[in-house]
Amino acid sequence: EAAVTQSPRNKVTVTGGNVTLSCRQTNSHNYMYWYRQDTGHGLRLIHYSYGAGNLQIGDVPDGYKATRTTQEDFFLLLELASPSQTSLYFCASSDERGSNERLFFGHGTKLSVL
Amino acid sequence: GDSVTQTEGLVTLTEGLPVMLNCTYQTIYSNPFLFWYVQHLNESPRLLLKSFTDNKRTEHQGFHATLHKSSSSFHLQKSSAQLSDSALYYCALSRKNYKPTFGKGTSLVVHP
Numbered sequence: 001e002a003a004v005t006q007s008p009r010n011k012v013t014v015t016g017g018n019v020t021l022s023c024r025q026t027n028s029h030n031y032m033y034w035y036r037q038d039t040g041h042g043l044r045l046i047h048y049s050y051g052a053g054n055l056q057i058g059d060v061p062d063g064y065k066a067t068r069t070t071q072e073d074f075f076l077l078l079e080l081a082s083p084s085q086t087s088l089y090f091c092a093s094s095d096e097r098g099s100n101e102r103l104f105f106g107h108g109t110k111l112s113v114l
Numbered sequence: 115g116d117s118v119t120q121t122e123g124l125v126t127l128t129e130g131l132p133v134m135l136n137c138t139y140q141t142i143y144s145n146p147f148l149f150w151y152v153q154h155l156n157e158s159p160r161l162l163l164k165s166f167t168d169n170k171r172t173e174h175q176g177f178h179a180t181l182h183k184s185s186s187s188f189h190l191q192k193s194s195a196q197l198s199d200s201a202l203y204y205c206a207l208s209r210k211n212y213k214p215t216f217g218k219g220t221s222l223v224v225h226p
Contacts, residue, residue, distance in 0.1 A: 033213075033214075040218065042216055042217060042218035043216045056213070094214075103161075103214065
């Protein structure tokens with residue numbers, strides 16, 4: 001089974017705080033994704049990347065930055081966190097975009113912005 | 115862009131009854147890939163089944179779905195619900211060189 005590891009598992013910060021969520025995959029996958037999950041909204045795509053140094057904008061990018069430093073590592077940055085960003089964040093990877101390749105998800109990071 | 119619609123936000127069933135979760139989609143691409151992911155409580159989503167062949171039934175772990183391009187549908191079914199089927203189910207669409215699209219999810223609750 002493909003491995004996607006997220007850290008931290010839980011994070012609490014204050015409004016205006018600076019947060020970095022980390023994701024590492026050891027699947028040699030090209031594509032990595034950041035989603036947020038909220039009741040009533042399902043999984044919403046924030047940013048994604050198809051390789052080191054590449055970044056693509058997702059469906060709900062406002063307030064988020066992302067960086068893909070290596071094929072394995074993808075980071076999500078909240079530079080001025082707001083309570084509306086309180087959510088469960090999932091990282092995922094896949095071998096190809098737009099194919100029958102499934103997404104492999106990490107265990108999630110629960111973020112609370114007070 | 116693409117869209118996936120799951121009409122029911124919550125489905126509540128008695129154990130032993132059949133399950134049907136609806137999924138319809140819109141895309142300009144003629145050969146989309148459709149997926150069902152399942153997410154149990156405190157876990158991450160994982161693939162349940164997938165298809166890209168029109169009118170072909172695909173099955174996994176007692177669940178089945180058939181992609182019908184004529185009606186743009188990919189409904190998830192199971193003949194007899196089990197307590198362990200209680201989970202959040204996502205329908206998703208993927209197409210060549212485009213980001214994946216998820217529905218909003220259907221929460222299935224199976225009670226004794």
